[in-house]
Structures are given as structure tokens and as C-alpha cells.
Amino acid sequence: MENNPNNCGKKCDSMESEKIALLRKIQVVDFALQEVNLFLDTHPRCKKALTYYEMYRKLRHELHMEYTEKYGPITRNDVTSTESWTWINDPWPWEKGV
Numbered sequence: 001m002e003n004n005p006n007n008c009g010k011k012c013d014s015m016e017s018e019k020i021a022l023l024r025k026i027q028v029v030d031f032a033l034q035e036v037n038l039f040l041d042t043h044p045r046c047k048k049a050l051t052y053y054e055m056y057r058k059l060r061h062e063l064h065m066e067y068t069e070k071y072g073p074i075t076r077n078d079v080t081s082t083e084s085w086t087w088i089n090d091p092w093p094w095e096k097g098v
Contacts (some may be wrong), residue, residue: 022067026074029060 036053043049068078072090079087 019071026063029056032056
């Protein structure tokens with residue numbers, strides 16, 4: 001069997017599926033935060049909405065931290081290395097499957 005990182009079989013498929021699932025969770029939470037943000041723009045004292053916002057803000061932070069620890073930065077603002085610009089380490093979206 002050839003030692004090719006682009007040909008790692010089911011293990012890579014599973015890891016990629018986990019990566020995509022985690023990114024989708026972040027997207028869902030981002031959507032919920034955007035919606036409650038719009039509601040709070042017109043109802044700034046609604047305690048229920050403020051509680052909801054805070055709960056999802058914390059969840060988004062946790063999911064974001066988990067993703068960046070496992071898979072690297074989501075945005076350039078996530079780069080913390082002072083040794084190397086790690087933003088360019090992973091393939092760009094259009095390079096997937098090459």
C-alpha cells in the first residue's frame with residue numbers, strides 16, 4: 001500500500017465528515033445568533049432573548065475553539081502563531097479533491 005496522505009481511506013473520510021459536521025454546527029449557531037441579534041435590535045430589554053443570545057454566544061465560542069484546535073483556523077483572525085502564517089496550511093475550498 002502506497003503511503004499517500006491523499007489516499008488514506010475510511011479514516012480520512014470519517015475525519016472529514018467530523019470536520020464538516022462541526023463546521024455545520026458552527027453555521028447553525030451563527031444563524032441562531034444572527035436571528036436573535038435582529039430580534040434584540042427591536043426588543044433590547046427582552047430577558048428571554050438576552051439569555052438565549054448569551055447561551056448561543058457561549059456555545060459558538062466553544063464550538064469555534066474546538067474546531068480551530070482540531071482543524072486549524074476558520075478565519076485569518078484565528079491565526080495565533082508568531083512563527084508561521086498558518087492560514088495557508090490547509091487546502092483552499094476549491095482545492096478539495098485535487
